[in-house]
Amino acid sequence: MASIILDKVGKIYAGGTRAVGDVSIDIADGEFIVLVGPSGCGKSTLLRMVAGLESISEGTVRIGDRVVNEVEPADRDIAMVFQNYALYPHMSVRQNLAYGLKNRGTPRADIDRRVAQAAEILQIGPYLDRKPRALSGGQRQRVAMGRAIVREPAAFLFDEPLSNLDAKLRVTMRLEIKELQRRLRTTSIYVTHDQLEAMTLADRLVVLNGGRIEQIGTPLEVYRKPASVFVAGFIGSPAMNLIPSRAVPHLPGSAHAGIVGIRPEDLSVAPDGPILMQVGAVEELGAQRLVHGHVEGEALTLAMPSDALLSDSLRLTCRPGSLHLFDANSGQRIG
Amino acid sequence: MIENRPGLNLLAHLVLMLGVVIVALPVWVAFVASTHTATDFMSGTIPLWPGPYLLENYSRMLDAGVSTSGTPPVGTMMLNSLIMALLIACGKIAISITSAFAIVYFRFPFRNLAFWCIFITLMLPVEVRIVPTFQVVADLGMLNSYAGLSVPLIASATATFLFRQVFLTIPDELTEAARIDGAGPMKFFRDILIPLSRTNIAALFVILFIYGWNQYLWPLLITTSSDYYTIVAGIKRMADAVDGLPQWHLVMATAMLAMIPPVAVVIGMQRLFVKGLVETEK
Numbered sequence: 001m002a003s004i005i006l007d008k009v010g011k012i013y014a015g016g017t018r019a020v021g022d023v024s025i026d027i028a029d030g031e032f033i034v035l036v037g038p039s040g041c042g043k044s045t046l047l048r049m050v051a052g053l054e055s056i057s058e059g060t061v062r063i064g065d066r067v068v069n070e071v072e073p074a075d076r077d078i079a080m081v082f083q084n085y086a087l088y089p090h091m092s093v094r095q096n097l098a099y100g101l102k103n104r105g106t107p108r109a110d111i112d113r114r115v116a117q118a119a120e121i122l123q124i125g126p127y128l129d130r131k132p133r134a135l136s137g138g139q140r141q142r143v144a145m146g147r148a149i150v151r152e153p154a155a156f157l158f159d160e161p162l163s164n165l166d167a168k169l170r171v172t173m174r175l176e177i178k179e180l181q182r183r184l185r186t187t188s189i190y191v192t193h194d195q196l197e198a199m200t201l202a203d204r205l206v207v208l209n210g211g212r213i214e215q216i217g218t219p220l221e222v223y224r225k226p227a228s229v230f231v232a233g234f235i236g237s238p239a240m241n242l243i244p245s246r247a248v249p250h251l252p253g254s255a256h257a258g259i260v261g262i263r264p265e266d267l268s269v270a271p272d273g274p275i276l277m278q279v280g281a282v283e284e285l286g287a288q289r290l291v292h293g294h295v296e297g298e299a300l301t302l303a304m305p306s307d308a309l310l311s312d313s314l315r316l317t318c319r320p321g322s323l324h325l326f327d328a329n330s331g332q333r334i335g
Numbered sequence: 336m337i338e339n340r341p342g343l344n345l346l347a348h349l350v351l352m353l354g355v356v357i358v359a360l361p362v363w364v365a366f367v368a369s370t371h372t373a374t375d376f377m378s379g380t381i382p383l384w385p386g387p388y389l390l391e392n393y394s395r396m397l398d399a400g401v402s403t404s405g406t407p408p409v410g411t412m413m414l415n416s417l418i419m420a421l422l423i424a425c426g427k428i429a430i431s432i433t434s435a436f437a438i439v440y441f442r443f444p445f446r447n448l449a450f451w452c453i454f455i456t457l458m459l460p461v462e463v464r465i466v467p468t469f470q471v472v473a474d475l476g477m478l479n480s481y482a483g484l485s486v487p488l489i490a491s492a493t494a495t496f497l498f499r500q501v502f503l504t505i506p507d508e509l510t511e512a513a514r515i516d517g518a519g520p521m522k523f524f525r526d527i528l529i530p531l532s533r534t535n536i537a538a539l540f541v542i543l544f545i546y547g548w549n550q551y552l553w554p555l556l557i558t559t560s561s562d563y564y565t566i567v568a569g570i571k572r573m574a575d576a577v578d579g580l581p582q583w584h585l586v587m588a589t590a591m592l593a594m595i596p597p598v599a600v601v602i603g604m605q606r607l608f609v610k611g612l613v614e615t616e617k
Contacts, residue, residue, distance in 0.1 A: 053511050074517035086508035090530040099526070100516035147516075 002064035002077070002154035003029045004050065004187060010058030011045050011211075019045045020211040023059070030185040032178075036198035037208035038234070043191045044159060046208070050189060051157050052076050063154055074103075079148035080157040083164060085140045087132040093143050094128040097150050111150075118146040121180070138169045145180070156181070158190040162197065174200055195235050199223065207231050225324075229331040232261045232324055238290055238301055240264075240324070247296035250274035251323060253335060258328020264290065264303040266322035273317035277302065279310065362594075369393070369588035377580060392588045406573055409589050412566040415484075417596060419554070419565055420547030422485035427543050428536055431491050435498030436524055440510070450499070457492040461553055469556055479560045488553065494539055501535050502528065537607035545597045566593045 004027040011020040020042040027033050035043040048054040050061055052073035060067050068076050079100075087096050094115060101111045119125040122142045132140055141161060148156050158177070162170045178201055181188050192198050198205055199219045207214040207222060207230075215227040226232035232240045241262045245254040251274060254260045265288075267275075275295055283290040289306040291314070292299070302316060325335040364381065371386035396409045406412065437443075438450045461468065468487050477483030505528070513523045529536075554565040564572070570589050574581045601608070 051511075051515065053514070073511075073515045078515070080512070080515050082508045082512060084506060084508050086506065086512035088509065088512075088527060090527075090533075099518075103517035103522065147512075 002187060003027055003062075004155055004189070005062040006046075006050070006059065007062070008059035009046070009049060009056060009061060011042070011049060011054060012057040018211060020049070021058075023208075023211075023213055025206060025213070025216065027187060027189065029187055032181050032188045032190065032201060032203040033206060034190045034192060034198040034202035034204075035206045035208055036192055036195055036202075036234075037214075039193055041208040042211035043193075043208050045211075047157055047159055047189055047191045050155075051078055051080050077154040078157055079151045079153040079155075080159065081141075081144045081148050081161045083160040085132070085144040085164075087140060087143055087147075089132055092129050092131055093124060093135070093146075096132065096143060097128075097146050100147065100151055114150045114152070115146075118149040121149065121183075122146050137165050138173060141165060141173055142176075145177070149180075149184070154187065156186050156188040158188065160192055161190075162192075163194070170197075177201065196237060199235070205235075207234060209234075225333065226261070227333050229259055229261070229326045232326070232333075236263060238264045238303060241267075241300050242326075243295065243298045243300065244328070247298040248275055251318065253323060253325050257325035257334055259326040259331075261324030261326060262318050263322065264301045266319045267300075267302045267304075267316045268319070269302075269304065269308060269314050270317035271315055273315040275300075275316040275318075277314045277316055279312055279314060282310065365587045365590050368584055369591050371584050373580070373582050373584050375584075377583070388584070392584055393592070396585055396588050396592065406564055406569045407561045409566065409569075409592055411562070412564050412569040413592065413596070415481075415563055416548055416565040416567065416593070418481050419484045419550065420544050420596075422481060423488050423547030423550075424540050424543035426485060426489035427491040427494050428539055430489060431494035432498050432529070432532070432536070433524075434495050435502055436528060438495070439499055439502040440520065440523075453492050453495050455492075456490070457496075461488060465552070465556070472557060478557050479563050481563070483557050484550075484554055484563065484565070485547070488547065488550065491543075494543070497535065497539060498532065501532050505531060534607050534610045537604050537610075541600055541604050541608045544600050548593075548597050 004025075006023055006025045006027075009020065009023045010018070012018050023046060025033065035046060037043050045054055049056050050063075052068065052071060056069050060069055062068065063076055063078065088099065091099065097115045097118060098111045101114065106114075115128070116125075119128055122145060124139065124142050124146060127135060127139060127143075132143065135143065141164075144161065161177070162173055165173060174197055177190075190198075190201055192201075202219050204216060205219055205222050206216050209230045215222055215231045217225075217227075222231060222235050226235060226240075229242055233242055241264060243260050243262070245251075245257050245260050248254055248260055251260060277291075277293045277295050277300055279291055279293045281292045283292070284306060287306065288303050289308070291302045291304060291310070293302070293314075294300060302314070324333065326332065327334050364383075367382055367385055369392055370389040371382055372388055375382060375386060398408060434453065438446060438453075472478060472483050472487055475483075477486065509527065510523070513527055518526060549567055550565065551567050551571070554563075555568040555571070558564055558568070566589065570586060570593065573586050573589060
């Protein structure tokens with residue numbers, strides 16, 4: 001186990017394209033960090049630089065007290081779980097788990113013990129002698145995690161490990177990963193584009209956009225105080241309403257902000273509310289209902305209880321203190 | 336076509352049966368010929384049913400051969416052919432799988448140039464470069480040897496290209512997982528690539544074994560000692576009887592014997608062979 005420190009890390013590809021720039025993150029020992037962002041934001045590249053699968057163009061990466069910029073992936077004391085599992089198709093589950101240990105010259109008895117232990121933790125004991133193709137997606141994912149666990153590495157790196165699973169299994173596996181990490185207390189970096197996955201798993205979130213860090217913080221910090229318009233729009237589902245302040249001039253503070261952010265769940269119907277919304281499409285989610293509409297020509301979404309009354313236009317008010325104010329030019333939070 | 340009409344089915348089967356008959360008839364005639372005496376076959380009417388001399392003809396070919404044509408017994412020639420075909424097939428696979436490994440997995444200068452150089456040799460089959468190749472082999476003193484029979488035929492652009500395509504289908508993540516698991520390049524090659532291309536190796540082995548077994552021109556050129564005659568070239572020598580009629584019944588018996596090893600290889604490796612040609616999932 002170890003801390004991981006990224007110091008001004010950057011990646012420039014051969015053609016001169018910059019994929020990642022100026023990324024500094026201090027990851028404490030045992031912490032679960034999630035890198036989240038839209039596709040192409042450089043999160044996978046960043047993870048692969050930590051793993052040693054991509055060279056590091058700028059800055060340094062430390063794992064423990066060692067700078068690993070020039071260290072081979074196998075010698076970085078990390079284990080990686082891949083999106084497509086990357087199990088060796090011709091080996092049995094047991095061989096898949098043991099392969100990395102065998103290459104390191106771990107004694108036979110030790111390998112058997114660790115494989116048995118990992119199988120026990122992940123409940124894959126019955127499948128140890130099967131080939132990966134005889135397993136379901138969830139089981140394959142467990143084996144891929146088992147391959148990481150048996151190594152007893154300083155850090156786990158997860159590269160969108162759940163995106164090939166169906167929605168229901170994703171939720172279960174998410175929980176399993178979280179519990180597993182709690183139990184093993186191994187420093188973990190997890191890459192995902194799914195903000196819900198990011199929120200539920202992370203000790204701290206790193207929101208990336210265009211190869212740069214937008215915000216680092218605990219899931220609640222990021223949710224409650226998004227540092228920029230990008231983070232505000234990315235984290236939270238349904239997404240936050242971001243409206244030019246001229247459309248909602250009566251809201252407190254909107255006079256000196258360029259963009260006002262209101263979460264759909266912070267809006268509620270009130271007969272004398274300051275916002276007049278023209279109702280458009282309605283989505284029923286069961287527990288609540290999403291109402292899409294317009295205010296002064298700007299799109300607005302409202303989350304309301306599904307038994308509330310609807311009409312063509314609604315007067316809305318927002319919960320006090322729930323407004324997010326952003327600068328129109330820089331997109332940064334101003335209050 | 337997912338139609339189900341009895342008439343069409345019947346027609347399809349008739350066409351298939353006709354095809355089988357057309358392909359199989361010469362083989363059948365050869366077999367029939369190998370079970371008669373020389374005079375039966377020369378009498379003007381070709382028999383269509385097997386005669387009584389099957390064991391006699393075949394045992395004669397295996398024991399003694401046809402002394403007048405200067406060929407050794409069939410057993411020796413079969414062994415020569417077998418050695419040549421195995422050397423060619425195994426040599427081609429070994430060389431091309433390693434060169435494909437180098438081309439796909441290593442970044443070295445002029446990598447693409449190297450690949451295209453190999454690829455271009457596809458345009459120069461043995462027959463085109465036969466005179467210079469003969470010169471080289473003769474200068475190296477490899478006439479009348481197994482090395483001379485096989486080495487010039489081993490270099491193979493086709494097999495290199497095939498393995499390259501196979502390796503390109505192996506997902507990058509697998510390579511990366513192996514890197515993180517501490518497998519060096521040779522270990523990756525041995526533990527991951529070779530097992531994953533097992534079916535392709537088998538398919539290629541079948542094709543190359545038959546290619547090697549059927550070599551005619553090259554062995555004919557470079558073997559002057561009957562100890563190194565191969566069976567395919569030997570059949571031709573038997574048919575060229577100098578004074579007298581060719582002993583067709585014996586030639587045909589030899590031809591039937593010559594068919595056995597390739598057929599055995601195809602049947603034995605059929606399952607892997609088909610898998611290797613159609614399998615896409617890695």
